[in-house]
Amino acid sequence: MKNSSPHKPLVSICIPTYNGAKYLSEAINSAIAQTYRPIEIVISDDNSTDGTIEIAERLKNESNIPFLIFKHTPEGIGANWNNAIKHSNGEFIKFLFQDDILRSDCIEQMMQLNFKNNNLGFIVCRRELIVESEEINQASYYQPTYTTIQSGKEILGGKNLFNAPRNKIGEPTCVLIPKAVIEDIGYFNTKLSQSLDYEFLYRVCHFYSFGYINKELVKFRLHNNQTTRKNSLQVVPDRYRIPITLLRNHFSLLHFNVKLLLFYKYLSGLTTWAGSKLITKFIQNK
Structure with a gap:
């Protein structure tokens, strides 16, 4: 009898790091705990000095999941994100930032939606906020609601596209991306220091529809030491x-x-x- 189950492609969980020792163990363990298989973990580190690499190496040795660790010369966060992608072997890229957490069924649910709908540019879910500073305005991190299959061009044509908050999709930790899509539309724009995540997703939206899961499958941490938080308080070329x-x-x-x-x-x-x-x-x- 022929096996009718879908092909299960490799998903690369890409974790770009820089001095992330405080939260990294929790992030990596949430990746290891994924119910979906096969997966690999790809870490690209920008010369951390706080024990980040040592934590990653320890968890690598304790796990039987393929685990790749690369040291990267710092050239901005976009270059580090791109480096993780370039070293990945998976057909799909699942970003996980060093201070965020994946629910154990996050990738499983995203891939289930992918199996039902071919040619999606990406799949995005809702996220739970972990707020560690009273100075952070949570209202600027609103969560949009979309249809299960959403037209990307409809998002780009909205009259409020550039009104705050400008990221109308979600942070990279919320997104699963086919690697073929990245190869089609290009990598993250390294000339941008703060807006590169939604600029990339808007490029995808120009050519593709995307999938939406109305569940909080990730936890997104907000604290004052985040690079994007620091950039938002400065005058940047973005x-x-x-x-x-x-x-x-x-x-x-x-x-x-x-x-x-x-x-x-x-x-x-x-x-x-x-x-x-x-x-x-x-x-x-x-």
Whole structure:
């Protein structure tokens, strides 16, 4: 009798790290505990100095799951994310950030939706927030609700696309991506330091629909030491780069009001960035 069960492709759980010793064991153990098989764990580390690599090596030795650890020369978070992908062997990429947690059936449920629907650009789920600072505004981390199969172009055409919060999809920990899609639309934009996650997902949305699971399958931790949290409190080049990038990549799909807003944000962001650089240079030369 022929086996009618679907082919179960390898899923690479990619964990980019940098000084993540505080939470890393919890993150990796949640990856090891996945009910879905086959999986591999791929760690790309940006020269951590706090014992991150030692923790990863210990858990690797204790596990029978394929476990790859790579040391990476720091070139920004996007470069580290891309490095993890490039070293992966799986047909699917499941990101897990060093301070986040996967529910044990996270990948299982995502892959079940994938088996039922071919050619999805990615699958995203809801997430539970772990808030470790009263200074963080939780309202800026809203959770959108979509249909089980959602048109990506519909998201890009929304009149509120660039209104806060600007990530209308979810953080990378919430997302499962076919590696073939990444090879099709390109890797994370390393010129961006804060907006690279949703810029990447919007590129996918331009060409694909995506799957949505209305369940909290991951836990996303919010604390003051997060790179994105630090960037949000600084003047970064994303302020002018992300508006012009979205205009260039998706102009034909964007709502007219969004086009106007992006053009305004590009000019104001460029002015703010240039002004901050001049002030910094002035202070340094005093």
